[in-house]
Amino acid sequence: MSQLTIKSLLFLFLGLSCIKGFSQDKTNENIPAVWDLATCLQYARKNNIQLKTLRLTTASTKQDKLLAKSALLPDLYGSASQSFNHYNLNTNGSTNAINSSGAYGLSSAWTLYKGGYLQTDIKQKGLAVQSANYAVLTSENDITLQITQAYLNILVDKESIIYNQxxxxxxxxxxxxxxxxxNAGSAAKKDVAQFQAQLAGDRYNLTAAENAERQDKIALKQLLQLPATNDFDVVKPDTVISDQPIPNLQTVQQxxxxxxxxxxxxxxxxxISGYDLDKAKSGYLPTLTLGAGIGTSYAHDPTYNAFRQFDNNFYQQAGLTLSVPVFTKRQNKTNVAKAKIEIEQAELALENSKTTLALTTExxxxxxxxxxxxxxxxxxxxxxxxxVYRxxxxxxxxxxxxxxxxxxxxNLYVQAMQSYIQAKYNAALAARIYEFYLGIPIKL
Structure with a gap:
């Protein structure tokens, strides 16, 4: 390989590396190094993969709704066929010929009545879109609580580090x-050893607190789904309110x-289950369909013009088709029975959701x-x-x-300080989670 070729490949590699590095910088340039709670929650709502997946599900249900609406419209299909035949003109096989023929047409069908199934399906698909949106909101609420818990864990670690320092x-x-x-002879060697052991224990506890902060930061980064290489820290608020008034339970539950x-x-x-029952009952009713079509055809004939054949063979047809279910081998009866069961299941699910939420708020x-x-x-x-320690x-x-x-x-002072730090943030977190059920956004 020549030196010129090697230099060219080297410059190309360096150029691609620069472009790749620039791309990574552009990807991460909008990601802050220090986060407050509001930024964490906003970023998660926009970038969390679970939420993105649920939003795609919502988009899919919207397409289902559009498809249900389109079922009210007539369809239109075109068809075309062309064939070629090879055969001998003379019996002795001395002359060959190719013959051709074709047929072309348009057809359409329009469902005029289907026992109310089509309109019911549109309404049901509209509710499915709303249901998908509520699923997104439910997931957002769950992620909000998880991020708040992880964020406050880091704040606890930060205070523990300060106090251990x-x-x-x-x-x-x-x-x-x-x-x-x-050295002055007024203390025993044992006393010095005891304080050395105390210092070693304090340094160990400090290292443990620092490691706990690192682990909790990783947990929060995982919830936010940030790249592992990103620098990450959280803002420690000036004050954390832990003794605000607690709203009445009945008000929050209601x-x-x-x-x-x-x-x-x-x-x-x-x-939605009720609409399933309506759709199942529509199976007992007749279906009325309007159909129409036009078409023409030709066959190769040396004595007859193909365009004349298109004109002579042109046809048009239209008609109504009424389909009445007489015996469906218990299909409709089974569909209705299963739809009623689904309604009961949905009602039980609603009752269970209300009970669970009431107990959760309590x-x-x-x-x-x-x-x-x-x-x-x-x-x-x-x-x-x-x-006393002072x-x-x-x-x-x-x-x-x-x-x-x-x-x-x-030791009593150390235990009291640890209890105080934990209790302060536990009280702040518990109050904000409780207020969250009242529709109050979580803030520190």
């Missing part, structure tokens, strides 16, 4: 103080039962109440344990504390 700094300072006292998409969809299921109400009460208790617990830390500085008592107070 503070514990590490405090442990380093306490180890330094104890080391100085040991609104949810009247407006939630899963209930609307179940109600449509009953109506559970959300209880969870919100308990979470707020736990948050209030966690505040009090942290308040007193912080003060006093123990001051006594440690002057060497006036028993290390066993100090570690006991420190």
């Amino acid at each position: 503070d514990l590490v700094k405090t442990s380093i300072a306490q180890l330094g103080q104890t080391q100085n006292r040991f 609104y949810a039962l009247q407006n939630r998409p899963e209930i609307k969809n179940a109600e449509l299921g009953v109506r 559970k959300a109400y209880i969870t919100a109440q308990n979470s707020q009460n736990q948050f209030i208790s966690a505040i009090e617990q942290l308040k007193y344990n912080t003060e 006093i123990a830390s001051q006594e440690l500085k002057i060497g006036a504390v028993n290390l066993v008592n100090f570690y006991q107070q420190r």
Whole structure:
């Protein structure tokens, strides 16, 4: 291979690499590195594959509706046939000839009456479109709750990291103080070893908190279906409201039962099944069809002009066909019976959806109440344990504390801080999930 060819291939490869890199940059340039909750929810509604799939299902049901409407119109088909025959003109086979013939026509059929089946089918397909839209809304609600949970998990991790970082700094300072006292002869080597163990434990907990944040970020990226190579972080709000008033349960349940998409969809299921019954009953009624057609034909004849044949053979026909079901081998009776069963199944599904939603909202109400009460208790617990730990830390500085008592107070403070962080975000999440059933968008 010549040097010129090698250089050409090299430049081509570099050019394609640049184009590919530019394409990737263009793909990711609109994806932010830091996300707030509103951006996460908006992005998921637009890009989530499950939602896209459901929207395609909606588009498919719209096509079914258009097809049902088109069934009211007449159809039109064209037909054409052409044939060629080879045969011998003389009996001795000395002369060959090719003969041709053809036929051409148009035909149409128009269903004038089908027992109300066509109009009923249009109405049913229209409800199917609405049902598909409600399925999209139901999935959006589920994804909204999942993303909110994942987002708040990351916020919990971030606070845990901050507080574990503070514990590490405090442990380093306490180890330094104890080391100085040991050097001065006022502390035992065991005391130094205990603070070294405490520092190692705090660093381990800090690493665990950092790993938890990484894992929760991956979980959120999976929900958003972001590329694995994207830098990703979330915005930590200035304040998280965890003690807002909780709406009345009866008000939330009443609104949810009247407006939630899963209930609307179940109600449509009953109506759709009712149309199935109407369509099944139409099988007992006659069908009236109007048919029409035109056509012509010719056959090769040396003594007769083909165009004259087209004119002489031209025909037109129109007629009505009435089809009356007399005996259908129980098909119509079976269709009606099965349609009635489907109605009962749809009614049971609606009842089950209402019961499930009522219990879900009640559970959300209880969870919100308990979470707020736990948050209030966690505040009090942290308040007193912080003060006791502060006093123990001051006594440690002057060497006036028993290390066993100090570690006991420190552990109580750590547990109280962990409980406070978890309770704060649990209360915020529970309240927003409960309000979500009242139609209030989730915000932090």
